[in-house]
Amino acid sequence: MKRREFFKKGLALSGGFLLTPSTIAACSKDSSRLKGKSKVVISRDSLLQTAQRPLESDRLIKMLDNTMQSLFDRDNPVEAWKEVVNPGEVVGLKVNCLSGRGSTHIELVNAVCERLQEAGIKASDIVIWDRFNTDLEDAGYKINYNGRGVRCYGNDVFGFESDFEMYGSAASLVCKTLTRVCDAVINLPLLKDHGIAGVTMSLKNLFGAIHNPHKYHLDVGDPYIADVYMMPSIRRKVRLSICDAATAQYEGGPSFMPQWTWRYNGLIAGMDPVALDYTGWKIIEQKRVEMGIKSLKELGREPTYIATAANPKHGLGTNDPNKIEIIKI
Numbered sequence: 493m494k495r496r497e498f499f500k501k502g503l504a505l506s507g508g509f510l511l512t513p514s515t516i517a518a519c520s521k522d523s524s525r526l527k528g529k530s531k532v533v534i535s536r537d538s539l540l541q542t543a544q545r546p547l548e549s550d551r552l553i554k555m556l557d558n559t560m561q562s563l564f565d566r567d568n569p570v571e572a573w574k575e576v577v578n579p580g581e582v583v584g585l586k587v588n589c590l591s592g593r594g595s596t597h598i599e600l601v602n603a604v605c606e607r608l609q610e611a612g613i614k615a616s617d618i619v620i621w622d623r624f625n626t627d628l629e630d631a632g633y634k635i636n637y638n639g640r641g642v643r644c645y646g647n648d649v650f651g652f653e654s655d656f657e658m659y660g661s662a663a664s665l666v667c668k669t670l671t672r673v674c675d676a677v678i679n680l681p682l683l684k685d686h687g688i689a690g691v692t693m694s695l696k697n698l699f700g701a702i703h704n705p706h707k708y709h710l711d712v713g714d715p716y717i718a719d720v721y722m723m724p725s726i727r728r729k730v731r732l733s734i735c736d737a738a739t740a741q742y743e744g745g746p747s748f749m750p751q752w753t754w755r756y757n758g759l760i761a762g763m764d765p766v767a768l769d770y771t772g773w774k775i776i777e778q779k780r781v782e783m784g785i786k787s788l789k790e791l792g793r794e795p796t797y798i799a800t801a802a803n804p805k806h807g808l809g810t811n812d813p814n815k816i817e818i819i820k821i
Contacts, residue, residue, distance in 0.1 A: 529817040530764035530810050532771045535559040536820075540738060540757040547738055553603040558821055559734070559761045560607070570610045576732050577676055579612030582619060584674035586730075587631075588682050588697055589622045594748025595631035596680045596736045600759075604678060604734070605642050620644040621669045623700045645669075652703045657726075660719035660805075664702035670725055677730045679765070683737035683756060683772050685745035689713035690788045690795030692746055693772045694733040694765035695721050695808070712793050718801035721765070721808060733768050735760040742779040754779065766801045766809030767816045773798060 535555045541547040560572035577583050585604060587596035605618050622628055624646040625635050637645040650673070652665035670677065681697035688709045689696055696717050699705035708716030721727060737760050743752035756775070762768040773795055777787055788794045802811040810816060 529815050530762060530767035531563060531817045531819060532760065532762040532764070532767050533559050533563045533819045533821065534758055534760050534771070535562070536756070536758040538757055541755055547597060547599055549599045549603070552597070552599050552738070553606070555759050556600070556603045556607070556734070559759050562819055562821055563761050563763075569607055573607050573611035576678070577608060577611060577613055580617075581613065581675040582617045582673055583608055583613050584619045584621055584669060584677045584729075585680055586677055586697060586700060587620060587622050587628075587633075587680050588684075588692075588700070588736075589627040589631035589633065590700075590746055591748035592630040593632075594682075594739070594741070594750075594753070595627075596682060597738055598632055600734070600736050600738070601633075601680065604680070615641045616643065618642045619669060619673060621667075622646055624648050647700075647703075657723040659722040660715055662708060662716050662719035662723070664704050664720065664723065666723060666725050667701050667703075670701050670729060674729060679730050679733040681733065681735050683735050683740040683758075683760065683775065685741050685743050685752070685776060686793075686795075687745060688793065689717065689797065690793045691769065691773045691776055693735055693769045695769050695797065695801055698726050698730065701726055712796055714795075714797040715800045717797040718806050718808065721801065722806055727808070730765070732763055733761065733765050735768060735772060737772070737775075740776070740779070742776050742783065743785060764809035764816075766798060766811055768809075769795070769798050769801075770811040770813075771816065771818060 535558050537551050537555050540551050557569035560569050564572040564575045566572040585601055589595040601620055608618055609615055625648055628646055633644050635645055636643055637649050647667040650668040652667050653671055656663045657666050679694050679697055681693045684692050686692040689712055698721050737756045737758040739753050740756040741753045760772055798811050801808040
């Protein structure tokens with residue numbers, strides 16, 4: 493039996509909880525970084541897109557390179573990616589395509605795919621995924637689950653596990669793309685307002701991995717968003733978050749409402765999803781102040797789940813600004 497087939501069999505027999513040596517090594521890297529301050533890198537380019545010119549791919553990939561080099565203290569972007577993934581792994585890219593044209597930019601995903609291949613990941617071992625094929629297609633992605641090159645498909649292709657994963661108040665079936673196909677996940681959320689949960693970024697983007705996200709929007713998603721992220725297969729496999737903040741939205745989400753968007757022209761990246769979400773939340777609140785509208789707290793939808801994700805029970809990261817190192821480039 494080939495090594496890849498062996499691991500796939502092991503995942504099937506153990507309900508998706510087999511730790512490969514490479515996964516264990518990656519988890520060790522993650523935990524060692526989180527012992528000190530959580531680093532969040534904010535990279536911006538005012539010319540990334542303008543009123544006269546659409547988003548430029550060349551500028552975006554330079555931003556991505558600068559972001560990764562700064563996050564991992566490397567002189568070369570490929571070396572930075574090698575800190576996240578290992579050759580032979582299947583790497584999933586969890587995009588956010590709920591809003592059609594207001595989705596994770598294809599240009600960002602293409603840039604990540606290019607650098608992953610340069611870091612030793614085969615194109616066929618990269619999987620772009622989200623909830624449904626239709627979501628991806630509406631955002632401009634091309635479905636490919638049995639052809640050559642980078643794969644791209646929704647959870648409706650392979651479905652969900654038959655056994656529930658549970659943590660706290662959440663119990664869900666997790667998609668097989670995450671449990672059985674991917675060894676590692678790169679989270680590619682958006683910087684966006686959410687009409688119920690306050691904001692939707694790294695933590696909430698993993699609602700796209702479960703079969704019943706509609707159940708977990710009560711009480712501003714608290715503690716459900718943190719509890720879902722704590723599910724073993726999710727917490728173990730998500731290694732990095734890169735928030736697409738090229739076009740950010742400060743009101744009216746999660747649907748795409750262009751009247752409440754602005755060209756932030758940035759990327760926000762970190763290995764601590766709580767620190768990233770806390771940082772992004774403050775950016776959205778500052779924009780709301782600039783636009784003269786009420787804060788999320790005043791509207792009764794402050795994203796308290798971020799603090800819950802940081803508490804001792806969850807320990808997913810920190811929301812303490814004194815323990816977050818923000819690097820602006």
